[in-house]
Amino acid sequence: MKSHSQHPSSHKSMFYGIGLTMATSIGMVAIVMLAGWRPNVASTNSRGASPRSPLLTAVSQVSDRTPPPPADASTEIVIELDAQQVESAGIKTEVCRRQPFSQTIEVTGKVALNEDRLAHIHSMVDGLVDRVAAGLGDHVQADQLLAVIHSREVGAAKLELYQARLELEMARVRFQLAETIASNTLQLVQALKDGVAIEAIEEAFRNKHMGDYRARLLGSYAEYLKSAADLQRLQEIRTVGAVAEKTILSARTKRNADLAVFQATLEEVEHELKSQKLELSQAVQKAESRVTVALSNLSILGVEPEAVDSIDPAELGESISDYPVRAPFDGTIIMKDIVLREQVTSNKLLFSVADLSEVWVSADIYEEHIPLLHQLDGRQITLRTAAWPGKTFTATVFYAGDLVDEATRTVSMRAVASNPEGLLKPGMYVSVELPSVDSRAAVVVPVSALQHHAGKDFVFVQVADGKFQRQDVQVAGVNETEVAIARGLQEGQRVVVQGGFILKTKMLEDLLEE
Template identity: 50%
Template sequence: MNHAIGSSRKTAFGVRGKFLVPVVLLVIAAISGLAYQFSNHSPERPSTASTSPPIRQAVSVTPASTAIGSATVIELPKSQWEVSGLAFEPVSMAPFVQTIRLTGKVSLNEDRIAHIYPMVDGEVESVQVGLGQAVHADDPLVIVHSREIGRAKLELYQARLQHEMALAKDKIQRGTAENARELLASLREGLSITDIEKKFRHRGMGDYRERLLLSYSSYLKSAADVARLEGLAESGAVSGKQFLAANSNMNADQATFQARIEQVDYELQMSLLQSSQAVREAATRVAVATSNLQILGCRDEEIASIDPKSEGESISHYWIRAPFDGTVISKDVSLKEQVHTDTQILRIADLSTVWISADIYEENVPILKTLAGKAVRVRNQAWPDREFEAEVFFTGEIMDEATRTISMRAVANNEDRLLKPGMFVTIELDEQAQQQSLAVPLSAVQEHAGQQFVYLHLGEGKFERRDVVLGKRNKQAVEVLDGLTEGDEVVVSGGFVLKSKMLEDLMGEE
């Protein structure tokens, strides 16, 4: 009995259930339709829409904006602006600076590379540096045992000795000439032999003294004979013939004495000239030998201290030194190796600066004329948080026919050695457009469901989403091709708060 009743109830419920499900679905659909009509005819909706028609006309409706629906206009009280970090500014027309990115490469600064060759042939006596070692200017790198250097140093040493000898001879000759000229002056004055002997007794003058005094003595004797015979001839004590002979002898001795004076004076001039010439020739030999060692790379202090007695075999040592501060980047020399003037033994590079090279594509050639002397930005994946600067110093004039590019070179400071030659880098160039365009800061652009948009300030705490079409961009801003007009006030910071509120409203509707 009970079983029968249960069965009948189940059967009846099942029948009634089949009829109730469609009825419930119809009721739900009717309620949804009334809610939709009510929301579209709400008295508050026209007031919101009435403030936005001029702006909405510029918006191109897309599926994304349709999906937003009533969340297009968002209200945010002014009291919350400061907390939300909300800021907006008007959009204006201006030349847009586009950032062009190129792939470049780090290379050695070719103006600061030294290829080290020995100036002489010889055998390596010592190697002072290793590969990768930092060196300073004038640091010793390699010592070479060179016969050429040894001979050059010995020649200089001998030339110096000869110069010293020439100077000593010149000094003696000048002293002799000075004494002899004073003797000539005294003889011309007619001083007596006794006075001359007393005056010049201890003053050296070589054989000039003897030659001058002999002729002078002969002249004085002849003059005395003439004076003695002159009185006797007048008295008739001696014949006139004897007097004439004595007078003739005096004239001859006087002529001989005068000639001797002139001869000695000429010889003094010539001796001084020859002495001076010998000093100059010796000094020239010293200068030539010194210059020869300087050309070979010997330092001044090394040249000045040449002494075969104290140096011995080391006098043939030739020091190869660093030309500037740098790093040894290649080493092709070892101990006791024979090296020659055409053999590169070391290569040193100054890594405090490096070159950044890049190829400018044909479409970007117009910017080349603005790059000379300007700075470009350089980035590398190894240092993602670092930005380097390089100054452009070369822009080529010839295009590579194969790659359709023109070379560009820039020099970058590398004091911290972060940029390694061989690295690939990204180079950023700024190109300013010739025509005016609208642009907004990157912080103003929001994105949802694949659509990019900005928020416009409508006034009265109301903000509207405005879909935009974007163009070129740089580090700070992006060009707006469609969706905005000049003077529109765009939210440049705090837009995330508006977007969150928009999404919150959207989820509430769903």
């Protein structure tokens, strides 16, 4: 008797074949179970075994079958199921229709700081850091104090403003006093012109301030009255021949001279009052101008008007040289480079504050989609990120790009997104969905109707009750819910929109049997 031995490699090949067949069988069973197939269970037959669905029976016998045929196998395949199998498989159909279809374009974008709400804060003056009131990552409000810098320049500017204000106050007092004197004096002048008696004038203007104008006016007026009275007296006794003509002539000349002096005094006083008022008014304007210059100098240095409303060097002491650094708007401190007792200059960056409640999203759009960009300006786009699965964000396009990058052949698009919760972090990558503006009519089916196998796209078309035919199609576009079919499907055909995976499993089963 001869013993027959087999080569070890033949055992190895056999085991590999058995393992591959078993793995295929287990995979097919798992696919059917995951698809939700629920076979109909009938009563036990005469042999005591419960009948099984033909689909499950076929899957359990895969181990005795050959591998699937190549990808170019015939697509003229019809799957037949009875009514109970159709119901168990949960198969549902819909009539496909021609309707407008918009395809969503998805690109990768990046979250960035909103440059319109970003501030790099410098000190406007040189000085020594006296206080740091905010730290990295702090959320600050508009005008919140960030730091205090001790500056000699600010102190000198405040003292200059203090002196200018004092001079202005004095100039205004002098002007007001001059106005009072001028008003009283002009009233006296008018009374003198009207010929009011000296006694009445003395009584009326006794307590009114006039400076030396009272003595000058009343003195010249008194001289005129005296010479006029002397002339009148001489003229009265002239009739009796007691007075020489020469004496009367001399008295008349004296009266006329005194009248001229009095009138000249009136004119001089009026002119002096006008000149003095103009001079003092100019002094007030000059003082006001000096105050304005001092305020402008402090404003240029960045000192707030509220800080210089009231300056008292005796009360403020050394703090008169304090220069506050404040936040320009609500935001977050994203950079801090300042420490206590540090000497800083105007070109040193102290803080960076960013308003993260709104962020920018930038995305590079390829040339083929440039026509779409021109229509997206001002429209909303959808954002998704792996950091927040299942959550979507919206952004509004505000820049559609004007230049094509020579290296990447892309156009930069930018959008602004509301970020009240701070979930979108600058530097984070996001998926950007660009809505198609142009809607073209196409035969459209739900995404669930489209099946794939061996590199081909197809749908199952219901040709009769319980009969479903595989029909290869060419896809024109896909969005979140629909598929546009370019070829292979006609409007009005009824396609399977639910349970198609069960039909696909049955199709693969039939292919294995061939």
